[in-house]
Amino acid sequence: MLQAKVELEKAANVLKLLGDKTRLTIAGILKQRECCVCEFLEVFEMSQPSISQHLRKLKDAGMVKEERRGQWIFYSLNHQSDYYGLIEDILEHIPDQTDKIKMIEKVNPTLQCGC
Template structure:
C-alpha cells in the first residue's frame, strides 16, 4: 500500500508538487530527455530562479533528480518509488517538439 510505504505527509508532498502547471510541463519535458536548467529556462520562458525553485520542489518530492556536469546541473525524472508516477508521466503531453525547436535554434546546450 502506497501510504504505508511513504506516509501521508510524503504522499501529499508528491501530489502537491505535481499540482502545478509549470511543474507538470517540466515533468513532460523531462520525459523526453534529461535537461539542463538553462534549457528549461529557454523553453519555458521563465527566469532561472523561477525554474530552479520549481525544480527544488520536484526534487524535494523525489520526482526528479539532478546530477552535476562541470558547471551544469542536469535534471532527470526520478519518482520510481511512486507506483503511479510512471502512468502520470505517460499521460502528460508529448513536448518533444519544444526540445527539437531548441535544438533547431542552436540553443540546446552540450553539457560537457
C-alpha cells in the same frame, strides 16, 4: 500486479507538486529526456531563479535527481523514487512534450555554450 501504494499524505504532496503547469511540463519533458536548467529556459517564459525553484521542489520531494557535469547540472526523473510508479502513470495521461524538446534542440544552449 498488486499496485505499490504510497502513503496518502505523500501522494497528495506529489500531486500538489505536479499540480502546477510549469512543473508538470518539466516532468513531461524529463520523461523524454534529461535537461539542464539553461535548456528549460528555452521552454518557459520565466526567470532562471523561478525554474531553479521549481526544480528544487521536485528534487526535495525526491521526484527528480541532479547530476553536475562541468558547469551544467542535468536533471532527470528519479526512477528509484517511491513515487516513480505514480508519476509514470500520471504522465501517461498528458500529451507528449516533443514540441518542447524541439524548442530546446533548435537552440541547443548546452552545445552553444560549450563549444
